[in-house]
Amino acid sequence: xxxxxxxxxxxxxxxxxxxxxxxxxxxxxxxxxxxxxxxxxxxxxxxxxxxxxxxxxxxxxxxxxxxxxxxxxxxxxxxxxxxxxxxxxxxxxxxxxxxxxxxxxxxxxxxxxxxxxxxxxxxxxxxxxxxxxxxxxxxxxxxxxxxxxxxxxxxxxxxxxxxxxxxxxxxxxxxxxxxxxxxxxxxxxxxxxxxxxxxxxxxxxxxxxxxxxxxxxxxxxxxxxxxxxxxxxxxxxxxxxxxxxxxxxxxxxxxxxxxxxxxxxxxxxxxxxxxxxxxxxxxxxxxxxxxxxxxxxxxxxxxxxxxxxxxxxxxxxxxxxxxxxxxxxxxxxxxxxxxxxxxxxxxxxxxxxxxxxxxxxxxxxxxxxxxxxxxxxxxxxxxxx
Amino acid sequence: xxxxxxxxxxxxxxxxxxxxxxxxxxxxxxxxxxxxxxxxxxxxxxxxxxxxxxxxxxxxxxxxxxxxxxxxxxxxxxxxxxxxxxxxxxxxxxxxxxxxxxxxxxxxxxxxxxxxxxxxxxxxxxxxxxxxxxxxxxxxxxxxxxxxxxxxxxxxxxxxxxxxxxxxxxxxxxxxxxxxxxxxxxxxxxxxxxxxxxxxxxxxxxxxxxxxxxxxxxxxxxxxxxxxxxxxxxxxxxxxxxxxxxxxxxxxxxxxxxxxxxxxxxxxxxxxxxxxxxxxxxxxxxxxxxxxxxxxxxxxxxxxxxxxxxxxxxxxxxxxxxxxxxxxxxxxxxxxxxxxxxxxxxxxxxxxxxxxxxxxxxxxxxxxxxxxxxxxxxxxxxxxxxxxxxxxxxxxxxxxxxxxxxxxxxxxxxxxxxxxxxxxxxxxxxxxxxxxxxxxxxxxxxxxxxxxxxxxxxxxxxxxxxxxxxxxxxxxxxxxxxxxxxxxxxxxxxxxxxxxxxxxxxxxxxxxxxxxxxxxxxxxxxxxxxxxxxxxxxxxxxxxxxxxxxxxxxxxxxx
Numbered sequence: 038x039x040x041x042x043x044x045x046x047x048x049x050x051x052x053x054x055x056x057x058x059x060x061x062x063x064x065x066x067x068x069x070x071x072x073x074x075x076x077x078x079x080x081x082x083x084x085x086x087x088x089x090x091x092x093x094x095x096x097x098x099x100x101x102x103x104x105x106x107x108x109x110x111x112x113x114x115x116x117x118x119x120x121x122x123x124x125x126x127x128x129x130x131x132x133x134x135x136x137x138x139x140x141x142x143x144x145x146x147x148x149x150x151x152x153x154x155x156x157x158x159x160x161x162x163x164x165x166x167x168x169x170x171x172x173x174x175x176x177x178x179x180x181x182x183x184x185x186x187x188x189x190x191x192x193x194x195x196x197x198x199x200x201x202x203x204x205x206x207x208x209x210x211x212x213x214x215x216x217x218x219x220x221x222x223x224x225x226x227x228x229x230x231x232x233x234x235x236x237x238x239x240x241x242x243x244x245x246x247x248x249x250x251x252x253x254x255x256x257x258x259x260x261x262x263x264x265x266x267x268x269x270x271x272x273x274x275x276x277x278x279x280x281x282x283x284x285x286x287x288x289x290x291x292x293x294x295x296x297x298x299x300x301x302x303x304x305x306x307x308x309x310x311x312x313x314x315x316x317x318x319x320x321x322x323x324x325x326x327x328x329x330x331x332x333x334x335x336x337x338x339x340x341x342x343x344x345x346x347x348x349x350x351x352x353x354x355x356x357x358x359x360x361x362x363x364x365x366x367x368x369x370x371x372x373x374x375x376x377x378x379x380x381x382x383x384x385x386x387x388x389x390x391x392x393x394x395x396x397x398x399x400x401x402x403x404x405x406x407x408x409x410x411x412x413x414x415x416x417x418x419x420x421x422x
Numbered sequence: 423x424x425x426x427x428x429x430x431x432x433x434x435x436x437x438x439x440x441x442x443x444x445x446x447x448x449x450x451x452x453x454x455x456x457x458x459x460x461x462x463x464x465x466x467x468x469x470x471x472x473x474x475x476x477x478x479x480x481x482x483x484x485x486x487x488x489x490x491x492x493x494x495x496x497x498x499x500x501x502x503x504x505x506x507x508x509x510x511x512x513x514x515x516x517x518x519x520x521x522x523x524x525x526x527x528x529x530x531x532x533x534x535x536x537x538x539x540x541x542x543x544x545x546x547x548x549x550x551x552x553x554x555x556x557x558x559x560x561x562x563x564x565x566x567x568x569x570x571x572x573x574x575x576x577x578x579x580x581x582x583x584x585x586x587x588x589x590x591x592x593x594x595x596x597x598x599x600x601x602x603x604x605x606x607x608x609x610x611x612x613x614x615x616x617x618x619x620x621x622x623x624x625x626x627x628x629x630x631x632x633x634x635x636x637x638x639x640x641x642x643x644x645x646x647x648x649x650x651x652x653x654x655x656x657x658x659x660x661x662x663x664x665x666x667x668x669x670x671x672x673x674x675x676x677x678x679x680x681x682x683x684x685x686x687x688x689x690x691x692x693x694x695x696x697x698x699x700x701x702x703x704x705x706x707x708x709x710x711x712x713x714x715x716x717x718x719x720x721x722x723x724x725x726x727x728x729x730x731x732x733x734x735x736x737x738x739x740x741x742x743x744x745x746x747x748x749x750x751x752x753x754x755x756x757x758x759x760x761x762x763x764x765x766x767x768x769x770x771x772x773x774x775x776x777x778x779x780x781x782x783x784x785x786x787x788x789x790x791x792x793x794x795x796x797x798x799x800x801x802x803x804x805x806x807x808x809x810x811x812x813x814x815x816x817x818x819x820x821x822x823x824x825x826x827x828x829x830x831x832x833x834x835x836x837x838x839x840x841x842x843x844x845x846x847x848x849x850x851x852x853x854x855x856x857x858x859x860x861x862x863x864x865x866x867x868x869x870x871x872x873x874x875x876x877x878x879x880x881x882x883x884x885x886x887x888x889x890x891x892x893x894x895x896x897x898x899x900x901x902x903x904x905x906x907x908x909x910x911x912x913x914x915x916x917x918x919x920x921x922x923x924x925x926x927x928x929x930x931x932x933x934x935x936x937x938x939x940x941x942x943x944x945x946x947x948x949x950x951x952x953x954x955x956x957x958x959x960x961x962x963x964x965x966x967x968x969x970x971x972x973x974x975x976x977x978x979x980x981x
């Protein structure tokens with residue numbers, strides 16, 4: 038029993054998303070740098086332990102870099118547009134002040150920069166960076182295309198659009214690179230509007246041809262078959278999905294922001310989930326599809342989601358008990374401490390690194406030739422010759 | 423199995439119908455080869471089989487197309503997915519998932535087959551197409567031939583009775599193409615699948631065909647036995663042309679059939695030496711490009727490993743080798759705008775790499791694998807005028823070059839509406855406006871039909887006669903035999919062979935053209951050589967198939 042569960046396999050993508058969302062909730066509730074660093078460490082550890090070598094998994098470093106940029110920008114804005122420090126703050130250095138016209142009252146350029154101001158910016162930037170990395174981790178751990186399979190078949194157009202989008206965006210980047218390289222062959226090194234046009238035209242044409250081919254291929258292979266739901270049924274499904282998604286968004290916002298009324302939090306989220314599930318069920322009824330090797334939902338999946346939820350709950354509970362532990366004071370700056378309950382919760386969130394089965398390794402050693410180096414050329418012709 | 427009844431297809435804004443009153447019936451288990459020039463309606467014919475035309479492409483279809491009794495009027499492509507499998511020219515363009523196994527299962531998931539059936543069929547298909555080793559691999563890591571086999575497997579798992587393939591081998595190296603064609607012919611032999619396949623390079627596929635459907639270009643269709651149909655067209659593969667020239671009966675379709683009748687021809691050719699397949703340069707060749715130790719790395723992979731190469735004026739050289747052997751990387755490195763991690767390139771005393779792009783292209787010009795990347799304006803006239811400006815050439819030079827390359831490209835045409843051959847000609851004219859001494863071409867023959875290839879060969883000939891050095895990367899062995907003086911073969915980033923065309927390719931099992939395979943060990947490469955030799959020796963040449971050809975089938979005979 039145990040050994041069967043430990044066999045390498047893919048963990049259900051929704052389990053990873055649930056886990057990551059739990060950490061997102063946790064991160065959004067705190068500016069404590071120690072807790073945030075812990076979340077980052079947990080996320081990094083799990084990605085290292087359970088990430089694969091697939092192209093989508095290699096995006097995690099990009100999210101990390103994006104996070105660092107966010108912190109840097111936040112601090113930079115604080116320094117340049119920081120405004121005057123209040124009394125008693127520790128002045129680090131002073132920039133020359135640039136006088137601004139009167140209508141821009143309230144905004145000041147330059148001036149003194151205080152330790153407190155910079156610290157607040159770093160904490161805030163760190164929170165945002167951690168949120169980004171949690172989303173990045175979910176992307177790295179779960180194949181986005183596998184996650185997309187939960188889309189009901191009745192949403193034919195949406196399914197085509199999303200699949201085409203997910204497939205084409207990476208190719209688009211490659212197209213831009215290829216066309217820019219080709220422009221130099223013409224001796225054309227002009228920049229500005231001309232460069233935009235001479236690059237955009239071939240790239241967009243290429244993207245259009247590709248998306249047409251992909252959509253045609255999906256159709257030819259039977260995507261959306263027997264999807265002939267009545268117009269009313271289609272509308273009902275679409276309405277359910279839109280309302281459900283709105284509920285999900287509003288609910289998530291309520292959960293993330295402690296200052297909004299409680300009604301907008303968990304109840305709205307729950308209602309959104311219920312409406313979405315109804316929509317999915319309605320839509321799925323019309324289309325007959327089956328799944329090849331469906332990802333099972335077993336105990337590792339439950340553990341993963343539970344760990345994420347516990348981490349969120351622990352941080353929220355800590356906030357109820359002692360708000361200052363989650364948001365350490367910066368006026369005056371005090372050394373942040375690790376609240377024990379939140380710490381235990383976050384440590385639990387690292388459990389999936391060992392509690393889930395490892396991802397399967399490709400059986401044959403893949404010679405990594407040509408990956409991302411030789412640009413693939415676009416289709417030479419669309420369907421209409 | 424497939425029935426076309428009085429089918430006429432007209433696209434919006436088209437002056438004339440693409441298909442005109444086509445009547446065609448294809449029996450179950452038949453392998454049917456569709457041939458014709460670019461734009462003659464091959465893709466339209468293939469697309470009509472599963473309803474992509476007109477459900478997906480627009481246009482109007484008069485008449486009736488039925489597949490296995492189902493009318494495409496009432497059945498959109500997705501409702502025919504269990505009967506017709508479609509494989510496109512670019513395998514990656516049609517891939518919906520990420521790994522081999524998931525791709526094979528995708529079609530079956532849409533058909534709602536049970537998991538047990540799916541598991542069984544995936545395993546069977548993996549074995550049938552020799553993909554078992556690759557089952558977990560991401561699709562983008564596979565070679566072109568492997569990707570194309572996966573694309574075929576992905577439609578096979580739905581057990582279609584009809585397989586439609588639109589130029590499945592055009593992007594593949596000779597070995598990859600052989601693999602794919604062998605797989606297809608095995609399907610016909612073992613499973614009785616009906617196959618409709620379009621191809622430009624007939625020489626390797628015609629032997630498998632039961633019937634040839636020829637589209638002359640006026641919207642009509644001529645179907646019949648491969649020998650009779652092809653013998654009347656200018657697109658016959660070399661083996662058949664050789665049979666016509668030597669008056670063999672029955673006409674051979676394969677190298678093996680030809681060898682059985684070759685004794686008399688060998689006797690007649692016995693004492694003759696082959697004339698040059700490609701006229702040699704008049705002036706003695708002088709080196710114009712000198713590359714020493716050129717190295718290109720992509721991450722940990724060494725794409726080009728310390729290659730030495732000289733290019734001579736008045737010479738057309740062909741760069742051959744498998745997909746991924748470093749041909750493109752070498753061309754880009756020689757031009758100067760690609761990556762180069764070591765080595766030196768000298769053209770006219772300068773290294774193009776250190777120069778501004780405009781100066782570099784005046785020394786070495788490169789036509790990339792996707793020529794249309796260079797085109798971005800609305801009319802041909804605008805492109806040509808911009809080309810003159812960029813190259814600082816007198817107004818009208820690019821236009822003059824284009825007229826030398828090909829005819830029929832009007833000023834007001836939109837560059838994107840041109841056929842592949844015309845786009846290539848336009849880009850070549852744009853690049854030649856700077857009068858470079860060295861011209862590099864990356865896979866220019868891909869997607870070109872027979873006539874466009876002849877025009878290209880003539881253009882390269884003229885270029886080299888004017889003193890330029892030409893280097894082209896290609897997989898097309900027949901084109902190399904007819905157009906190149908010299909062949910450079912690359913493998914895994916190294917140059918493994920470099921010499922005159924006849925010496926390098928005659929003995930090679932993969933790169934030898936059909937005529938060389940038939941007449942080996944004598945160094946004959948092309949049918950033209952044989953015909954000329956027979957003629958000049960006063961020997962008798964059987965009725966020249968292109969003399970007084972009744973229906974100028976392809977809009978013009980052979981030049």
